Amino acid sequence: MDYYRSPVEKQKKPREPSTGKIRFPLWGILAVVLVSFIVGVVFSSMAANLEGFSWLARIRDTALVTVAGKTPHTRSIAIEKNGKDYTLTEGDRFEISYRDEFVIKGVDTTSLFNRGITVDIEGIGTSNDLEALLKGVELVDKKIAGDAEMFGINVLYRGAVITSIPIDVKIMPQDWLRRARGSETAQSRIEYLERAVQMKKDDINARKMLAKLYIKSGMTNKGILEYRRVLKQAPDDLTSLVELSKIYMSKKQYQKAIIIHRRIIKINPKDDIAYANIAYCYAKLGNWKRAAANFEASLKFNPDSTTVRYNLGEAYERMGRDKDAIARYEQVMKKMPGDVNVMSVLSDAYLRTGRYDDAIDLYKRLIRKQPNNASAYANIGLAYGNKGVPNKEIANYRKAISLRPKDPVIHFNLAMAYDRGKLYDKAAAEYRKVLKLKPGDADAGLRLADYHLARKEYKDALNLYEKLIQSQTKNASLYEKAGFAYGEVKKYKQSAAYYEKALKYGAKNEYIHYNLAVAYGKTGKREKAISEYEKFASRKPTMEVYTILVEYYMEHKRYDNAIDTYKKMIKIAPREAGLYSGIGYAYSLKGNTNKAIANYEASIRYDSEDYIAYYRLGEAYEKKGMYEEALREYTNAYQVNPDSDEAARKIPRMKVRLLQKKHQ
Numbered sequence: 001m002d003y004y005r006s007p008v009e010k011q012k013k014p015r016e017p018s019t020g021k022i023r024f025p026l027w028g029i030l031a032v033v034l035v036s037f038i039v040g041v042v043f044s045s046m047a048a049n050l051e052g053f054s055w056l057a058r059i060r061d062t063a064l065v066t067v068a069g070k071t072p073h074t075r076s077i078a079i080e081k082n083g084k085d086y087t088l089t090e091g092d093r094f095e096i097s098y099r100d101e102f103v104i105k106g107v108d109t110t111s112l113f114n115r116g117i118t119v120d121i122e123g124i125g126t127s128n129d130l131e132a133l134l135k136g137v138e139l140v141d142k143k144i145a146g147d148a149e150m151f152g153i154n155v156l157y158r159g160a161v162i163t164s165i166p167i168d169v170k171i172m173p174q175d176w177l178r179r180a181r182g183s184e185t186a187q188s189r190i191e192y193l194e195r196a197v198q199m200k201k202d203d204i205n206a207r208k209m210l211a212k213l214y215i216k217s218g219m220t221n222k223g224i225l226e227y228r229r230v231l232k233q234a235p236d237d238l239t240s241l242v243e244l245s246k247i248y249m250s251k252k253q254y255q256k257a258i259i260i261h262r263r264i265i266k267i268n269p270k271d272d273i274a275y276a277n278i279a280y281c282y283a284k285l286g287n288w289k290r291a292a293a294n295f296e297a298s299l300k301f302n303p304d305s306t307t308v309r310y311n312l313g314e315a316y317e318r319m320g321r322d323k324d325a326i327a328r329y330e331q332v333m334k335k336m337p338g339d340v341n342v343m344s345v346l347s348d349a350y351l352r353t354g355r356y357d358d359a360i361d362l363y364k365r366l367i368r369k370q371p372n373n374a375s376a377y378a379n380i381g382l383a384y385g386n387k388g389v390p391n392k393e394i395a396n397y398r399k400a401i402s403l404r405p406k407d408p409v410i411h412f413n414l415a416m417a418y419d420r421g422k423l424y425d426k427a428a429a430e431y432r433k434v435l436k437l438k439p440g441d442a443d444a445g446l447r448l449a450d451y452h453l454a455r456k457e458y459k460d461a462l463n464l465y466e467k468l469i470q471s472q473t474k475n476a477s478l479y480e481k482a483g484f485a486y487g488e489v490k491k492y493k494q495s496a497a498y499y500e501k502a503l504k505y506g507a508k509n510e511y512i513h514y515n516l517a518v519a520y521g522k523t524g525k526r527e528k529a530i531s532e533y534e535k536f537a538s539r540k541p542t543m544e545v546y547t548i549l550v551e552y553y554m555e556h557k558r559y560d561n562a563i564d565t566y567k568k569m570i571k572i573a574p575r576e577a578g579l580y581s582g583i584g585y586a587y588s589l590k591g592n593t594n595k596a597i598a599n600y601e602a603s604i605r606y607d608s609e610d611y612i613a614y615y616r617l618g619e620a621y622e623k624k625g626m627y628e629e630a631l632r633e634y635t636n637a638y639q640v641n642p643d644s645d646e647a648a649r650k651i652p653r654m655k656v657r658l659l660q661k662k663h664q
Contacts, residue, residue, distance in 0.1 A: 061110040072111040074155045074163035077119075080105055088165050094153060097170045100136035104129055107155055109162070116158040121167075122151050136169075143169045186217050204230045208240060220247060236267050245277065254281035272302035279311065288318040306332050310342065317345075322353045340369055347379065356383040374404035378413065385417060393417050408438040415447070424451060442468060449481070458485045476507035487515060492522040510539035526552075543572060550582065559590040577607030585616055588623075596620045611641035618650060627657040 064070040077088045081102040104119050111117050118128040124138040139151055151167040193210040211226035224247055230240045241264050248257035258281045264274040279294035295312035313328030329346040336342055343366045350359035360383050363376045381396035397414040415430030428451045434444035449464035465482040483498035496519035499512050517532035530552050537545045546569045553562035566583035584599030600617035618633035631654035638647035
């Protein structure tokens with residue numbers, strides 16, 4: 001169509017907006033018009049009925065326009081579209097899409113020489129679009145923008161429309177894509193792309209563009225839906241799979257991300273990045289074993305990836321495979337010898353595995369690069385502490401604190417170092433600093449409370465224990481220590497209550513039963529006290545507790561319990577005379593005189609100066625009617641203790657009994 005020229009190019013001088021203008025003498029024009037008029041009138045009916053004379057009708061119509069001033073009409077419009085010619089007449093429609101180019105080549109009207117005729121394409125072009133190259137995209141853009149509802153080719157005579165051919169502007173999916181690319185706002189681009197995919201639902205490229213815009217605009221769920229639609233049509237579309245995996249990972253939906261990455265690997269089995277991303281997802285899920293396996297697979301296809309090798313080291317570390325972790329970190333260190341992050345994790349691994357000298361050396365290298373690295377100094381302190389070098393341990397903690405004075409962990413470690421060095425006052429000062437920096441620190445609070453307890457500063461200790469109990473309501477150890485402190489300040493009711501809770505929450509210290517028994521005893525709960533003494537004795541038998549128990553049993557005539565307890569006491573102290581005397585007395589009260597005699601005799605064998613044993617043995621013989629033996633033992637009792645009125649009275653009685661027995 002390059003042989004068409006615009007009206008401007010066709011001539012440089014101004015002219016009337018018409019085509020084919022030829023200059024004739026005025027008299028010639030008048031003659032032609034007159035002849036045409038006459039011929040038209042005379043032969044009008046003939047021209048209407050005889051096809052061969054249609055030219056006569058044309059002459060008539062032209063004459064009527066020229067002479068009578070009748071409005072002309074359009075016989076046809078000649079158009080070339082995309083190199084193909086079309087002829088349009090009234091009643092036709094003209095279809096245009098964004099790819100079309102067209103030219104109005106000419107107009108056939110009843111106006112002589114088309115005088116006063118112009119052509120206007122609504123919405124585009126100039127005042128006269130005849131022979132001008134026009135583009136369909138301009139009409140499409142007008143329609144999309146809503147600048148016009150109707151479009152047409154208008155033929156005008158002296159500015160008035162005499163014929164209009166409607167133009168059907170066809171909007172295609174590509175139009176919306178084109179508009180989306182040229183749009184300035186994300187929202188308008190989204191709207192254009194939505195229309196595009198509505199018109200052509202199988203256009204996966206448009207859907208991918210729309211999905212990406214959704215994600216960028218924060219409409220993540222819509223983006224995911226579009227990528228899924230793409231994958232439904234094209235299951236192996238890597239772009240969509242990769243983008244979808246990124247979305248799931250950003251949303252922390254790691255299981256879904258793993259499924260997508262496995263689809264990527266199915267398409268490309270050697271995709272090291274997909275394996276690395278699966279490993280990352282498993283790491284986030286806490287499944288370090290699977291994370292390590294996938295990091296290993298990634299390195300198989302890309303052994304030069306220091307990032308993956310570093311992450312594999314971390315996975316091994318989390319699995320407790322410290323030696324393997326160190327090996328990976330050392331490999332990374334060789335490739336990145338000056339990387340402070342690698343130096344840090346490797347030195348930490350050395351410290352954790354007891355390679356204290358290696359840890360110290362590497363921390364010192366790290367400090368040369370980062371002179372203000374408080375953590376490095378603190379960890380050197382830990383290493384020296386584990387090596388048993390307390391002076392260097394403390395020095396490095398103090399240096400760390402000078403760099404980071406508000407770090408409660410470093411203060412705590414320094415306090416522990418002081419504790420180990422038996423510098424308890426300095427340790428307590430550091431624990432107080434920890435609590436000031438971190439008021440809820442349970443470890444520091446407990447150690448400071450224990451410090452006060454050891455110094456018998458019970459009020460301060462109880463203040464701290466009570467605070468700890470508020471946040472650790474089932475901590476048996478706290479209740480036990482608070483119970484002891486309350487006992488020491490003679491608040492036995494509170495002491496008993498806390499010991500009870502200590503036992504409730506699983507305390508195993510047998511002395512709790514003893515202390516609880518004491519508290520019960522002080523508050524008048526003797527039966528409960530005996531119960532706790534019995535529990536204590538079953539775990540930690542002592543003569544003191546057995547003595548308390550046996551006295552209670554004898555007082556309450558529980559002679560069998562008393563006898564059993566005496567037997568246990570005799571096992572502890574088999575040569576203790578008083579025990580035999582006591583068990584003998586229990587047997588006597590129970591009515592077992594023979595065993596009473598046997599135990600009294602045993603008592604006398606271990607202590608011949610115990611007048612009570614002699615006296616009770618005399619009573620036993622007397623019960624059996626063995627008055628001579630009874631007299632002997634009463635006499636022995638009196639000889640050991642002449643102040644014994646009981647023995648003095650018994651001697652003459654036994655003599656009387658013997659005389660009575662003799663004269664019977």
